[in-house]
Amino acid sequence: MNLRKRRYRGGLVLYEVLMKTTTSPQPATDEGTPVSVRIRERLVQARKRFHANDNIAQFIEPGELAKLLDEVEGKMQGVLDSLVIDTAGDHNTGNTARRVAKMYLNEVFNGRYVQAPTITEFPNAEHLNELMIVGPITVRSACSHHFCPVIGKIWIGVMPNEHTNVIGLSKYARLAEWVMGRPQIQEEAVVQLADLIMEKTQPDGLAIVMEASHYCMAWRGVKDMDSKMINSVMRGVFLKDSTLRREFLALIPRKG
Ligand SMILES: [Zn+2]
Numbered sequence: 001m002n003l004r005k006r007r008y009r010g011g012l013v014l015y016e017v018l019m020k021t022t023t024s025p026q027p028a029t030d031e032g033t034p035v036s037v038r039i040r041e042r043l044v045q046a047r048k049r050f051h052a053n054d055n056i057a058q059f060i061e062p063g064e065l066a067k068l069l070d071e072v073e074g075k076m077q078g079v080l081d082s083l084v085i086d087t088a089g090d091h092n093t094g095n096t097a098r099r100v101a102k103m104y105l106n107e108v109f110n111g112r113y114v115q116a117p118t119i120t121e122f123p124n125a126e127h128l129n130e131l132m133i134v135g136p137i138t139v140r141s142a143c144s145h146h147f148c149p150v151i152g153k154i155w156i157g158v159m160p161n162e163h164t165n166v167i168g169l170s171k172y173a174r175l176a177e178w179v180m181g182r183p184q185i186q187e188e189a190v191v192q193l194a195d196l197i198m199e200k201t202q203p204d205g206l207a208i209v210m211e212a213s214h215y216c217m218a219w220r221g222v223k224d225m226d227s228k229m230i231n232s233v234m235r236g237v238f239l240k241d242s243t244l245r246r247e248f249l250a251l252i253p254r255k256g
Pocket of ligand 1: 008
C-alpha cells in the first residue's frame with residue numbers, strides 16, 4: 001500500500017490509498033459487484049431461463065460458488081436480523097446463516113449449481129426389450145412456493161429398444177437427485193426427469209410415477225399430515241399402448 005497526495009482546487013489535500021492491485025475501474029465486473037449479479041448478467045445475455053428449477057451450472061465460473069455461499073450467508077443473516085433474532089447472543093443461531101447457505105447451495109438446491117452427473121452408457125448388447133421398472137427411489141426436494149421439503153418416491157418404467165443406451169440402476173437415482181435438488185414443482189420435476197432420461201438413454205418408452213408429501217401442507221396451510229400428491233408422465237410407447245401402461249402401474253407397489 002502507498003499514499004498519493006492529490007490537491008484539489010480549494011487547496012484541500014486528499015490522500016488516496018493506493019492498493020498494489022488497483023487497476024482501471026470495470027463497472028460490470030469489479031470486485032464490489034455481488035457474484036450473483038455477475039452470474040445473472042451472463043444468463044440474461046445468453047437469454048437463458050433461470051427459474052428456481054433450472055440448472056445454471058454452465059454460467060458459474062470456477063471459484064464463484066464459494067463466493068456465492070458467502071453472499072447467501074450475508075443475505076440469510078439479514079433475514080435472521082429482520083426476524084429479530086439475537087444471533088450474536090443466541091448460541092443456537094450464531095452460525096445459522098452460514099449453515100442455511102451451505103444447505104441450500106451444497107445440498108438441497110445443489111442440482112441448480114452443478115453439472116449433471118456423468119452417466120456411463122452401455123450399448124444394449126443383450127437387446128433387452130422387456131419392461132424394466134426401477135423403484136421406489138426416494139426423492140427429496142423443496143417446493144418453489146414455500147421452500148418447504150417435498151419428500152417422496154418415484155418409480156421409473158423403461159421400455160428399451162435395441163439402440164437404447166443402458167445405464168446402471170443406481171444412475172436413475174443420481175439423475176433424479178440432480179433434478180430434485182432444486183426448488184421444484186412436482187409436475188415440472190417429473191417432466192424434467194423424463195426429458196433427461198429420454199435424452200440420456202433414448203428408450204422406446206418411459207413412464208415415471210412420483211408420490212410425495214409436501215410439507216407446506218403439513219407444517220403450515222391446511223396442516224394436513226397425510227395428503228400426498230401423485231403424478232405421472234408417460235412417453236413413447238407408454239402413451240400409445242394402454243396394456244403396457246396398465247402393466248407398469250400394476251407392477252409398482254405404491255400402496256405397500
Ligand atoms: Zn409449497
